[in-house]
Amino acid sequence: MTLSARALLDGIQAELAPRDGDNRLLPLITTGQAPQAVFAAIAAEEQRITSSDLRSFHAMAARTGEPNARAFFGGLPPGEQQAHDLLDALVDAVGPDQGMELPRAGCQAYPAYVAWLALHAEPSAAAAGIYSNFTAWGRYCKAVAEAMRTHYDFDDAACAFFDFFAADVPEIEQRVLAAIQAGLDTGRLQPEQAHLYARLFQNYELMFWNTLADEFSAQP
Structure with missing residues (x-):
C-alpha cells in the first residue's frame, strides 16, 4: 500500500511527541x-x-519545479515578513537598547539548517520536515503569549508575534499535504529523509529555547 501524506505526517508527529x-x-x-x-x-x-x-523559503520555491511544493514554499515568505514586522512592537516594549545583542549560535542553528535544506534537500521531504515542527512551535507561541499577558503585563501589540504563529492556518496544511503527496507519488520523497529532517528540526527548535533557558535561568 502506498504511504499517504497524512500517514507520513502522523507518523512523524508520533515519533517526535515524546520530546x-x-x-x-x-x-x-x-x-x-x-x-x-x-x-x-x-x-x-x-x-x-x-x-x-x-x-530560504524563496530559494526553495525557486529551486523546485513541482507545482505543489512551489505553492507551499512560495506561500511561506509573506507570513515570515508579517511576523518580522510584528516584532517591532515587542522590541519597542522591551526597550530600544535591549535588542542589540550578538546572535547566539544555539538560537541561530535552526535558520542555518533551513538555509542548508534550501540548497540541498528534496523539496517535498523538506516540506514534511519543516511543517512537522510547526505544531510544537505554534503551541509554544500560544503559551508564551498567554504568559506575557498574565505575568508580564505586555499589551496585545507586544504579543502579536506570538499570537500570529499560535493561530491555525488550514491552507498551509493543505498545501504541505499536496506537496508531500506529490513527492510520494513520484518517488522523489524518501520517508526516512522526511523523518530525519523533522528530528533535526525538533532538535534545533529545542536548542533555541534551551539556549535561552540556560542563560536566563542563571540570572537572579
Missing part, C-alpha cells in the same frame, strides 16, 4: 519565573531568524 516537553524555557515563562529581559533576547534572535527563513 515535546523538553523545552526548558517555556515553564519558566509560563510561571513568570523568567526575567523580562528574556523577551528582548527572543525578539533579537527572531528578527534574524524570520529574515533568514524568508530568503
